Amino acid sequence: MELTRLLLILSTVAFMAGVVHAITALRAGRWQENKWQFLPMAVGFLFQCAFLYLRGEMHARCPLTSQFEVFIFIGWCIVLLYFLVGATYRLSLLGLFTAPLIAILQTLALFMPDNPGSVKHVKMSVWEHLHAPLAMIAYAAFALACITGVMFLLQDHLLKKHHIHALFRQLPPIHHLSRAIMRMVALGVLLLAVAMISTFKIHLPISTVKMTISWSILGLYTVILLLMWRHTLSARHTAWLSVLGFMVPFLSLWVVIGR
Amino acid sequence: MLLCLGLNHRTTPIELRERLAFAESKQPEAAQQIKSLPGFEESTVISTCNRVEIFTSCDHNSPEQGLAVLHDYLVNHFQLNPAQREALTTYKLSHADAARHLFRVVSGLDSMVLGETEIFGQVKAAYNVALKAGATGRTLNKLFQRAFSVGKQVRNGTNIQRGSTSVGSVAVDLAEKIFDLRQCRVLLIGAGEMSRTCAQSLLSRGAKSIFISNRSYDRAVELAKEMGGQALRFDEWEGALHDADIIISSTSAPHFVVKPELIEPVMRKRHGHSLLIIDIAVPRDVDPRVNEIPEVYLYDVDALQAIADEGRRERERALALCEEIIEEQLRKFGYQEDSASGATLQREEDDNPVLPLTPRNS
Numbered sequence: 293m294e295l296t297r298l299l300l301i302l303s304t305v306a307f308m309a310g311v312v313h314a315i316t317a318l319r320a321g322r323w324q325e326n327k328w329q330f331l332p333m334a335v336g337f338l339f340q341c342a343f344l345y346l347r348g349e350m351h352a353r354c355p356l357t358s359q360f361e362v363f364i365f366i367g368w369c370i371v372l373l374y375f376l377v378g379a380t381y382r383l384s385l386l387g388l389f390t391a392p393l394i395a396i397l398q399t400l401a402l403f404m405p406d407n408p409g410s411v412k413h414v415k416m417s418v419w420e421h422l423h424a425p426l427a428m429i430a431y432a433a434f435a436l437a438c439i440t441g442v443m444f445l446l447q448d449h450l451l452k453k454h455h456i457h458a459l460f461r462q463l464p465p466i467h468h469l470s471r472a473i474m475r476m477v478a479l480g481v482l483l484l485a486v487a488m489i490s491t492f493k494i495h496l497p498i499s500t501v502k503m504t505i506s507w508s509i510l511g512l513y514t515v516i517l518l519l520m521w522r523h524t525l526s527a528r529h530t531a532w533l534s535v536l537g538f539m540v541p542f543l544s545l546w547v548v549i550g551r
Numbered sequence: 552m553l554l555c556l557g558l559n560h561r562t563t564p565i566e567l568r569e570r571l572a573f574a575e576s577k578q579p580e581a582a583q584q585i586k587s588l589p590g591f592e593e594s595t596v597i598s599t600c601n602r603v604e605i606f607t608s609c610d611h612n613s614p615e616q617g618l619a620v621l622h623d624y625l626v627n628h629f630q631l632n633p634a635q636r637e638a639l640t641t642y643k644l645s646h647a648d649a650a651r652h653l654f655r656v657v658s659g660l661d662s663m664v665l666g667e668t669e670i671f672g673q674v675k676a677a678y679n680v681a682l683k684a685g686a687t688g689r690t691l692n693k694l695f696q697r698a699f700s701v702g703k704q705v706r707n708g709t710n711i712q713r714g715s716t717s718v719g720s721v722a723v724d725l726a727e728k729i730f731d732l733r734q735c736r737v738l739l740i741g742a743g744e745m746s747r748t749c750a751q752s753l754l755s756r757g758a759k760s761i762f763i764s765n766r767s768y769d770r771a772v773e774l775a776k777e778m779g780g781q782a783l784r785f786d787e788w789e790g791a792l793h794d795a796d797i798i799i800s801s802t803s804a805p806h807f808v809v810k811p812e813l814i815e816p817v818m819r820k821r822h823g824h825s826l827l828i829i830d831i832a833v834p835r836d837v838d839p840r841v842n843e844i845p846e847v848y849l850y851d852v853d854a855l856q857a858i859a860d861e862g863r864r865e866r867e868r869a870l871a872l873c874e875e876i877i878e879e880q881l882r883k884f885g886y887q888e889d890s891a892s893g894a895t896l897q898r899e900e901d902d903n904p905v906l907p908l909t910p911r912n913s
Contacts, residue, residue, distance in 0.1 A: 451728065451848045456721075456858045461713070465728045466825065523822035526845050530823070 296346050297406070300364065303339030304398040306332050307391040314388040318458050333371060333387050336394065340368045356424045362545060363401035365425075367394045369432030373479075377436060377472065385462050389439045419493040426487035427506065431541050433480030434513065437473050438538035444469040444531040470527045473534045474520045481517050484510045505544045512540060553690060554614055555642075555649035556621040557597075557604030560663050562640040571629050571639075573598035578677065581628070582686035588620055593688040595681040595695065597656075599673045601663055606653065608690035614645035647886035650694060654877045657702035659711065665866045666711035671702050694884075701880045708876060710869040714862025718745060719752035721858045722799070722829055722850075726753060729825050729848060730796055737761040738795035740788050740809075741802035742774050745852075746831045749799050754778060762795065764788035766802070792817045799829045800836040809837040814844055821846075829855065 310332030343364060347355030355361045374390045443463055450460045463469075488510055491498060516533050519525050525533070558571065573581050578596050585594035585607060593608040605625070611617035622643075626636055644652050652661070657674050659666045678695045681687045687695070706712050715721040726732055735758045739750050742765045750761055761780035765771035768784050775782035783791055792798070792813070802808055809828065818826065823846060830837040830851040842849035 447728065451725070452842065454850065454854045454858070456714075456725075456861070460728070463728075465730070467730055470823075526823045527825065528845050 296343050297402075299339045299343040299346070300398060300402060303336045303343065304395055304402070306336035306339060307395040307398070310336070310387060310391045311395065314385075314391075318388075318462065329387055330375070333374065333391065336391070337368070337371045337375070340364065340371065344368055354421065354425050356428065358404075358406070359546070360401050360404045360406045362428065363397050363404070365428050366431055366435070366545075367397045367401075369429045370394060370397075370435050373429070373432050373436050373476075377476070385464070386436075386439060386443070389443055390436070393435065393439060417493065417495070419490040420496060423487050423490045423494060426483050426490070430480045430482075430484035430487060431545075433476050433483065434534075434538050434541055437476035437480065437534040440469055440472045440476060441531040441534035444473065445528070445535070448528055448531070466527065470530065473531060474517070477513060477517050477520065477534060481510065481513050484513065509541050509544060512537060552609055552611065552614060552617065553646055553649045553694065554607045554609060554617050554621065555604060555644040555652055556618055556625070557602060557644075557652075558639070558641045559602035559604075559661065562642060564638075567635060567638055568601075568603065570631070570635065571603050571625065572600075573603065575680075578680045579684035579686070582681040582684050584628075585621070585624060586686045588624060590617065590620070593691045594686050595678055595691055597674055597677040599670065602656070602661075604656070606649065606691060606694070608688065614643075618643040618645070647881055650698075650884060650886060651877060651881055653694065653698045654701045654880060657698045658705035658873060658877065659702075660705075660870065660873055660877075664716055665863070665870070666706075666713075666716075668706070668712060671699070671706075675699060697880065697884050701877060704880070705873045705876050709872045710865055711873050712866075713869070714858075714865045716859055716862045716866065718831075718852070718855045718859055719748045721855045721862070722749040722797075723752045723756050725829075725848070725850065726758075726797055726827055727756070729827055732757045733759060735759055735796040736794055737780075737797045737799065738788065738791050739763045739774075739780075740798065740800040740836070741765060741832065742770055743801035743831060746799045746801035746829075747774065749829060749831065750778065753797065758797070762788070762791050764791070789813065793820060795826070796824070797827045797829065799831065801831040802836050803832070804836060805834060807836065807838040809841060811838060811840045811844060814841050814847060818844055818846060831855075 313332065314329070344355055347361060351357055354365075356365055370390060371394060374386060377386065444466055447460065447463045447466050447469065450456070450463070451466070464472075484506075488506060491503065516530075516537055519533070520530050558568065560568070563571075573596050575598075578598060581596045582594045585591055585596070585605060590611045591607050591609045595606045597604040597606070603625075605621055607617070607621065609617040611620075622641065625631075625641075626639070631639065642652075653674075655661045657671055659668060659670055662670050674695075678687070678691075682692070715724045723732075726735060732753070735753070737750055737753055737758050737760070739746055739761060742763060750763075754761060761775075761778055762783050763771045763775045763778070763780050764783040764785055764787060765774070766785050768782065771782040771784075774780070798809070800809060809830075814826070825846045825848065828837055828841060828847065828849045830849065833852060835851055837849055837851070839849065839851075841847055
């Protein structure tokens with residue numbers, strides 16, 4: 293088995309182990325927010341880093357040459373943002389919701405053909421190097437907004453139905469989640485905007501479909517952000533938007549990367 | 552030899568407990584007085600609203616002898632009359648039983664509200680007073696340090712602190728899962744005892760302000776003064792709905808006072824701001840259909856009580872694990888496995904001997 297594939301499997305197993313441990317602890321009422329909850333995520337992240345490093349060395353550029361690599365790269369961005377957001381907003385339970393998404397992304401990737409795209413070793417400008425990674429980090433921010441939205445909807449449901457148990461106590465307050473969704477969407481919009489503006493400086497050809505889809509996603513999330521800022525919608529509708537909105541960039545990956 | 556003589560909410564009525572309470576300023580003096588009694592080497596006095604306990608280390612021939620001296624000290628110090636002496640019931644513990652009792656007290660297992668945390672700080676403060684007064688020595692220093700570590704282990708390693716056990720604390724927990732309490736404004740409709748308790752709990756946890764509306768305006772003014780809030784006439788509370796984050800309703804109206812038709816327009820103007828409604832009245836003040844409005848969370852008294860009951864059950868379920876931790880720590884501290892008799896309750900006239908348990912390392 294190739295070393296990179298082995299690293300990917302180990303990373304996926306670490307994320308799955310994190311989910312199993314968290315669910316078991318929650319069910320037994322033993323879940324506690326502490327640094328050890330980060331451990332499976334950190335281990336999975338290290339294997340992801342090793343995978344991306346080896347792939348980067350192989351291509352002599354950011355490893356985004358195939359659908360297989362894009363999925364892993366997005367997963368890596370999500371975990372990276374999780375570490376930043378989880379610590380800042382005390383949303384460590386976010387890991388419980390993040391890890392399954394990463395595990396799914398990586399499992400999907402494992403079933404994809406691993407044939408790196410033909411990389412032409414041409415000299416690339418800074419913008420050409422930055423464009424794709426920035427867009428992927430923006431997608432990761434939208435993914436985290438989606439996960440936080442799921443947490444909001446769950447907490448809202450528990451409050452409405454008076455289901456006050458272990459999960460309710462561990463989930464952050466809804467006003468906290470609501471703010472976190474908006475910040476994640478804002479971060480995603482900002483990064484995607486920079487990534488899209490950078491296309492004006494790129495000399496390599498980019499397909500029209502890819503451009504249209506990417507600009508549309510930027511437009512969609514800008515509208516969502518404005519609705520959030522102006523409090524046009526209720527917090528629950530905002531959370532639904534962040535969850536359903538992510539389906540668009542997620543599904544577009546197949547179209548965008550295929551071209 | 553380690554001894555403990557004490558009384559608490561289970562053994563002694565409040566009339567006698569308040570008579571036997573050591574004032575905070577008198578505790579250093581009391582600890583020193585006990586230490587200077589013949590045969591006593593160290594002492595710490597714990598005195599809270601629910602308990603008075605004296606922990607000592609002494610070199611008497613038997614625990615009974617030392618405990619009798621402590622008992623006499625208590626009676627003489629507070630100059631109890633014969634009737635009070637007769638009514639006085641204490642627990643007399645020695646060796647492992649005394650250590651076990653302290654571990655349980657510090658962990659909140661002996662408290663009126665199982666798992667409460669305040670006692671930890673109170674015992675720590677009492678120990679520091681005795682330490683500063685020079686009344687403690689090697690035995691009590693080791694014992695109390697271990698007790699604090701056991702207390703932390705029990706709290707962190709079990710669910711003994713989990714959940715809320717009173718209606719007031721449930722209301723606070725719910726509010727904290729919805730709002731930033733420091734920004735919260737509370738509207739009290741009706742001024743029943745339980746709604747007042749809920750409002751007090753919210754204010755003590757940092758709620759920003761409170762409006763009080765009652766059929767009797769004078770009563771509203773009186774309560775507002777007491778709670779540092781603002782009184783409203785009863786026909787004015789609907790106007791305050793827009794500004795309130797938490798509504799606590801407890802009127803004696805025989806029909807619904809808060810209806811969806813009233814809340815829906817308010818919610819449209821709140822731009823997604825949530826509203827928590829706590830309906831403590833029986834018959835209910837709030838139409839249950841209000842809970843169907845997005846961002847409105849309605850809890851009636853049964854719902855609050857059910858959550859509090861579940862909290863209590865959860866703590867009781869954690870009790871066995873807590874006791875296991877304490878027994879393990881007792882063994883590590885050097886006490887032999889014993890009959891797990893727990894505290895030995897003895898009335899003053901009781902002649903039963905105190906169970907002597909030998910420390911492994913003594």
